[in-house]
Amino acid sequence: MLTPTQPYVDYDDLIQEDPEFGFRINHHLYKDDEIFQQEMERIFYKGWVYIGHETEIPNPNDYVVRVMGQRPVILSRGQDGKVRVLENKCRHRGNTVCQEQRGNSKFFRCAYHGWVFSNTGELAEMTHPSNYGERMPAEGTMNLLEAPRIDSHRGFIFASLAAEGQPFKEYLGRAADYIDRYCDLAPDGEISLSAGRHGISYRGNWKMQLENLTDAYHAEYTHATALAAFAANSSAGKGKFTDRGDLEDQLSTQRDLGGGHAVLDGFALNRAQGDKLRFTGSTGTLSEEIVGKIAEREGSREKAVWLTHGGGSHITVFPNLMILWDAVRTIQPVSLHEAVIYYHPAQLKGASQEINTARIMSHQAGFGPAGFLAPDDMEMFERTQAGTVSDTDPWIYLNRGLSSQRIEKDDFGVDALTSQNLGETTQRGIWRHYKHVMSGE
Ligand code: FES
Ligand SMILES: [Fe+2]
Numbered sequence: 153m154l155t156p157t158q159p160y161v162d163y164d165d166l167i168q169e170d171p172e173f174g175f176r177i178n179h180h181l182y183k184d185d186e187i188f189q190q191e192m193e194r195i196f197y198k199g200w201v202y203i204g205h206e207t208e209i210p211n212p213n214d215y216v217v218r219v220m221g222q223r224p225v226i227l228s229r230g231q232d233g234k235v236r237v238l239e240n241k242c243r244h245r246g247n248t249v250c251q252e253q254r255g256n257s258k259f260f261r262c263a264y265h266g267w268v269f270s271n272t273g274e275l276a277e278m279t280h281p282s283n284y285g286e287r288m289p290a291e292g293t294m295n296l297l298e299a300p301r302i303d304s305h306r307g308f309i310f311a312s313l314a315a316e317g318q319p320f321k322e323y324l325g326r327a328a329d330y331i332d333r334y335c336d337l338a339p340d341g342e343i344s345l346s347a348g349r350h351g352i353s354y355r356g357n358w359k360m361q362l363e364n365l366t367d368a369y370h371a372e373y374t375h376a377t378a379l380a381a382f383a384a385n386s387s388a389g390k391g392k393f394t395d396r397g398d399l400e401d402q403l404s405t406q407r408d409l410g411g412g413h414a415v416l417d418g419f420a421l422n423r424a425q426g427d428k429l430r431f432t433g434s435t436g437t438l439s440e441e442i443v444g445k446i447a448e449r450e451g452s453r454e455k456a457v458w459l460t461h462g463g464g465s466h467i468t469v470f471p472n473l474m475i476l477w478d479a480v481r482t483i484q485p486v487s488l489h490e491a492v493i494y495y496h497p498a499q500l501k502g503a504s505q506e507i508n509t510a511r512i513m514s515h516q517a518g519f520g521p522a523g524f525l526a527p528d529d530m531e532m533f534e535r536t537q538a539g540t541v542s543d544t545d546p547w548i549y550l551n552r553g554l555s556s557q558r559i560e561k562d563d564f565g566v567d568a569l570t571s572q573n574l575g576e577t578t579q580r581g582i583w584r585h586y587k588h589v590m591s592g593e
C-alpha cells in the first residue's frame with residue numbers, strides 16, 4: 153500500500169495556503185494516477201462513504217449493487233432483516249456474484265462454478281465439494297466478506313471497509329443538521345429513494361463534481377440556457393431567475409461545515425424573498441398540502457412556514473453524497489479520468505402522488521439524460537480535465553471570498569465558516585479536509 157511518506161506525492165506541496173498568494177491547488181490532483189490510487193485507499197476504503205438509502209431496500213431479501221471506490225459491493229437486507237454491505241466477490245475465483253442492479257433474492261449464485269451465497273453472506277452451497285479432499289476449506293471461511301462498519305442517519309446508509317477509524321457520528325458532523333432539514337420538508341419527516349436512479353458519466357476526475365455542487369459562481373454562466381428557460385416559464389416572475397442580484401445578495405451564503413462537508417445556504421434568502429423556485433427548489437414543499445401537513449406534525453403553522461419557506465439547501469457530504477432540490481446524487485469514481493454521477497429522485501413520504509410525480513418530472517427536466525442542467529456541468533468537467541494537460545502553470549487559485557469570510561451562526565445557531573455565495577469558501581473547506589485525510593493526519 154502507498155504511504156504518505158513517499159516522496160513523489162506531497163499533499164502539503166499540492167494544496168497550499170499562504171498569506172502571500174492565498175489558497176491554491178495543483179492540477180496534478182486531477183491527473184496523477186498514484187494520487188487516484190491513494191484516494192481509493194485513504195478516502196474510499198478507510199473512511200466512511202455513502203452507500204445507499206434504506207428505502208431502496210425496504211423488505212427482507214431486497215438488494216442493490218453499488219461500488220465503494222472501485223470495489224463492487226452489494227447493499228443487502230438479509231433474510232433476517234439486517235442490512236449488510238457484502239463484497240460482490242465470489243470466494244472461489246473472485247467473480248462478481250450479483251450482476252443485477254437491484255432485486256429481491258435470498259441467494260446470490262456465482263455463474264462461473266455455481267457456488268451459492270446467502271444474502272447474509274454465508275456460503276450456502278459449494279458445488280462438488282468432495283474434490284477438495286482434505287483441503288476442504290473450514291466452515292465459515294469462504295463467506296462473502298462484509299464491510300465491518302455500517303451506520304445510518306435519517307435513512308442514509310454509510311459504510312466503511314476499515315474495522316477501525318473515525319466514529320460515524322463524528323464523521324457526519326455538521327452535515328447531519330442539513331440532512332435533517334431536507335428530510336423535515338417531507339410531511340412524514342422522511343424521504344424515499346425507491347423511484348430508482350440513472351447515471352451519467354463524464355470524462356473527468358471525480359473531484360470535479362465534489363467541488364461543483366457548492367460552487368454557486370458557475371450557475372449564471374454554465375447554466376445560462378436553463379436559467380433563461382426557467383425564467384420564461386416561471387410563476388415567480390419573468391426574468392427574476394437570472395437576476396445577477398440574486399446571486400450577489402448578502403443573504404445568499406456558502407458555508408464550510410468542516411470534515412469536507414459544505415453547503416450553499418439559501419434559507420435566509422428564500423425566506424426574505426418568498427422564493428418560489430431558486431434555492432427553495434424542492435417541488436411541492438411550498439404547497440398548502442405540504443405546509444398544512446407539516447403544521448400538523450409540528451403543532452405550529454408558524455414553524456411549518458418557517459421550515460418550508462427556508463427550503464432545502466445544496467449539501468455536499470464528503471466524499472460522495474450530494475442532496476439538493478428534488479434529488480439525491482452520488483459520485484462514483486471510475487478511473488482517474490472518468491466518473492459516473494447517479495441521480496436518485498427524492499420522494500416526500502406523506503405527500504400526495506401528484507406532488508411526488510411533479511418532483512420526478514422536475515428532476516428529469518433538470519438532470520435527466522437530456523436535462524437542462526446536468527449535461528452543462530459534465531461538459532465543464534471535461535473541459536477542466538482537458539486543461540490539465542497544459543503544465544505551463546499548474547496552479548488553480550481559490551481565493552474568492554477569502555478576504556471577507558467570517559465565522560457566523562447558521563440556521564441551526566451553530567458557528568460556521570461563511571462567505572457570500574459567489575465565494576470559494578466551500579471549495580477551500582473540501583480541499584483542506586482532503587489534504588488532512590490524504591496526508592494521513
Ligand atoms: S468463481 Fe465463483 S464459483 Fe468459481
Ligand atoms: Fe451546475
